[in-house]
Amino acid sequence: MKKWIALFVLVLALLLGYVAAGPFLTVHAIRTAVKEGNTGELSKHVDFAAIRLSLKAQVEDYIVRRAGPQVQSSLFGALGLSVASGLAGTAVDAIATPMGIGAVLEGRKVFKRFDGSAARRDAYEPVAPAEPLKDLQYRFESPSRFTATVNNADGDPVVFVLTRDGLSWQVTDVRLPLDKLLP
Secondary structure (H helix, E strand, O other): OHHHHHHHHHHHHHHHHHHHHHHHHHHHHHHHHHHHOOHHHHHHHEOHHHHHHHHHHHHHHHHHHHHHHHHHHOHHHHHHHHHHHHHHHHHHHHHOOHHHHHHHHOOOOOOHHHHOOOOOOOOOOOOOOOOOOOOOEEEEEEOOEEEEEEEOOOOOEEEEEEEEEOOEEEEEEEEOOHHHHOO
8 A cells, every 4th residue: 555655655756856847848959949949849849829919909009008198199190109019019029030039039039130239240240149048037927837038139038928728838928128128
């Protein structure tokens, strides 16, 4: 009887250890997929549909808050906000792709690509090797929610939220520092 109890405790301890190590294993798999440019492997660990919805909500909220109550209450302001939300949705759709998320994971400036303010790079200049999720800070928020924070090129924190579904973990949200990224 003692052997069965010991075996049960051992299996339970191994299962809990695997669940606790799950986000770290997922982050490592994401880092490897981004380094190798393997979008299929990255798609296994990132829920792009959930990220797209989250980013659209973040950007639209930012636009409305920046516009203020006077713009929101006027007819032309509401029309302008509608157009701005559509443009923001297009930008978010570009970010919520394997290549866009890879750029964010590497800490590159994604929004600079859309406004044309990024410095032009010589096509023959060697490209620096990708260092995705460099200097990462980890934190469990709950047994099924884990955050990994990386600083972007400007030193602003970008938070990746991983959620657990059964025994597997996936990135389901990205919190961008929009106050510092967008004008």
